[in-house]
Amino acid sequence: MFPDGSEYLDAPVLHWDLLGDLAVIGPIETDTAPIDLVDGEALATGSEVFLIGYPGEVDEFPQPTITRGLISRLRQWAPTEVTYFQTDATIGGGQSGGILVSQLGDVIGISGFSFSDAGFGLVASASDVLPRVESLIAGDSVAGLGNRRAPLEGGKKRHEFVSVQHEWDSRVYVISEPIDTEVKIKVDAQSGDVGFMVLDVYGRTQVYGDRGYAGAETGEFVTDLDAPYFVVVYRNSWHGLAMTVEASHELIPYVDLDDNRGFPKERAVVGHLDYPGDVDYFTLPLREGETVNILADSILVDPYLVIGRPGDEEEQLVVDNDSGGGVFGDNAELTFKAPISAVYLVIVRDVTGYQTGGYSLQVREPYAGAPTPMAPKPTATPIHSEFGPMAEYRSDVAPFGIQYPARWTNDRARMGDWQVFCSMATACFVGDGALVIMEEKLSVLGNPTVEEYVDLYLKALEKSVLDFELLSREKFTTAKGLAGEVIAIDVGGLFESRRFVYVHEGIGFNATFIIPNDSRDDLLPLIEYSFGTFEITD
Template identity: 40%
Template sequence: MSVRVVITSPGAATVEEDIEMRRAAGLRIRFASSGRLVLLLAVMFGVVACGGSDAERVREAGEDTAVEDGSVSAEEPPAPTTTLPPAEPTTTAAATSTTAETPADGSALPLSASEVYELVAPSIVFVETETGTGSGILIDGGYVVTNHHVVWPHDMVWVVFPDGRELWVPVVGWDPFADLAVVGPVSASVEPLTLADGEGMSPGSTVFLVGYPAETDLYPQVSITEGIVSRFREWDLAGLTLFQTDAAIAGGQSGGALVNTDGEVIGISTWGFSEAGFSVATSAADAAPIVDWLIEEEAALWWNQSLREPGAGDFEFEVKMVNRWDNRVFTFVGEIGSTVDVLIDGTADGVFSISSPWGVDLLVDDSYSGVEAGTVEMVTDGVHYLEVWTLLDELPFGGPTSYTVVSSSRLQPFEDPDDGQHLVVGDIFGGVIDYFSDTDWYTIDLEEGDTVVIWTDAIATDTAVFVDYPGATIDDIAHDDDSGSTLFGESLNAELVYTAPTTGRFIVAVQGLPGSTGGGYFLGIESLEG
């Protein structure tokens, strides 16, 4: 059977000691959707004829365990014996719909909420990471479609089916612009769903959201809410149509299904906005070719998968910063309870930070003198980030400076393909916030008196824009955060009207702001003259 145990402090033992004891017993540790640390204990019981005792076999993560009636792989744990509640829908009506008369042509009547639920719910999965939870849609081939912001920045996620079966599943790939991701494949006994075209629907049409909003249960029940199509929104830069609906949504619904009264998946729920409770779903017709591409091309995740191979990376690097917006990022695999020592020394005053897989700073050294160094204990397993940069007031626009970076853990350098790209007025460039607090920098040539508008556009990333130039002081650096227009809700986009004070090469920097997930953005530079 599969049993989840919430960690507490038994007797005199601390939580940390409890974790270590359970790890020594071969238990798999992960986070529950409520944020509590839990253990997943998979135990197969058998009766031994001689002696009358029970034989227990504990399956560790990543280890295959054979049993008499078959085998269980690491990717497919046995179904839990926990008694689950019956799959009855919990419908919240956000709009009143009327029962349609039988059409004269004999076509099928619209399905009720209960009928839609019965048809769709078995193929809607609960997706869980250390960062949070979301929903997913089982499609053909055993793949699950969800949102990029649900799984980012992880390469493995937990998938739980409504029948209680749960799997540890790899992330196949993602599209950070469309906010889509694919995980799998998984073997499933339920029918997959098809991404259908609902863009011909009229505003006022009845729709349903099916997923796992605001879940805290370890084995959650699928929820369904009902509403209408309020309007359509077009994101031309990304080539996406978005459904806006008043069907109730909450955190955890992301990646779930927007379904019509024929039981077809016409959208992938993504965001909620405004006090009115509107939700937005990406058109399934637009998502389908992106999903096909992710599966067929097995689009690589940004980090180097060889990082997980023994001996990957190195312990010491010499790095060079070419301007004060430049930085260097390294990744390393941390193991809970282990410690990592880091030291940087260079020709200017540097800063380094070590952050967890979900962007929480574990250690920052920004002292203004001497060598920056520190030791940090890992609080979770997974890919961690070491970022090295220079204080803005320490390094002039043109740089450069160099640093020696030394670590007790093997580091894998990450080369950001956006940094250093040269743009011209009239360009629209697609960049990606690859990790929490990522800053991408670009160059552009302007003449004194040139006036341009610089803007960003994204649906999943909060960005700020900065403009710097040779000889500029910190106070001369122009910046903007949320002045840009947006497709829906509160603006996360930047827009800055800038007049060049001199002739030369300028830097345009785009920074992912704290609290936002990584994702794609468009950067545009337009002339306001003539």
């Protein structure tokens, strides 16, 4: 749209710069005279400038707004080698793509960002923008990111043998249908726990399909945007990776070009968070004791940086949000010391979870003043059993220990719907079911015996709102000869709770496995084994 009233409703986007936040629109036929882009970086700090754009406009044919200010300083962004004018002329919503003009009327910058709570403008220097624009017109990918457009064709309604490799991985599909289309989705796995989300281009969740603990997940929504929707399929358990994903309308596979990428020799890459909620992961081989500094730098997203290995618990991960400074002070940076020789994952996501845009990622030698090297706690050596590798929980408040499946996680960010059972727990581990551990001092209850303690628990259940049925109550002796009790309870016909109770020196120990009813027969032998490993540690 131009001030003379001419408008172009179907002006095409020729190309865009996903790292530098630029786009070229056209070609269009117009009689409006073009304006040259002029190098203004030699202007002195304090020089008067003018921002011209359309901030906050709602008129059908708006007129441009002019805001006066001063050049406060220059800022540099290394990944694109673009200089930014910082000015006290404020930038409002809708002014992106406007121009910064000198007192002589020269266009010296293209506006795009505001800085600090005061709304100071950050304006890309025209002399640095011009060569990138010329490259875009020539059809070059100036950011080196390739084609990141969401595919709008080539889908089908059913996808079989869909595989998700680990907790940071996902499979993504695009739904592109007219407004007011009702879409139904089903994700099914023969075993294991899977889930999915449907997000629109603004990051709003349309469907959260993660209600059960095994089998199929379903959901439906009605499109209200003439834009793509993203179906993100993920896993919650360590087995049952083969899934079937189907919908009432075509699911178009979206290939994330960043996932599972390695680093080149110079250990520097550019990446792009392609859709709201995107999580990119890169592979990085490191030798034991090797220390590296990692920087995620962006002007479009607030990067959150993680390094670890697939299956690592929360305490094994090293993370950072804003230690790296940058143009907006939002860069993520960490220094990591590898505890063992392995292939690590370097994970990048946006802190808010809905912003998209490009970033640069560098792995380099530590430098003077870099963040203090961090190394995760070493992972305990798994205990071998007939049920696979086991780990051991050790209490911090009493001499209690019990084994649980090593593949189960205590990362609350990955617990999904199990989180409700874990909120009041001393410790919680989630996999095909949940193991909830609670320890409490019994002096307030009159220091009951095991039998009295279980009686109190059952009386409390009777007063609760839970729909439960007591299935069994039995004495149980562990492999070390410790006498406790095991209570089995059916809750609402949905899942079964198996609780081992023991009392030692005034402290009550409760280890409760919560399992879906359809997994009961598979998990009961494992649960009995786990209860049998309970011990009083040295």
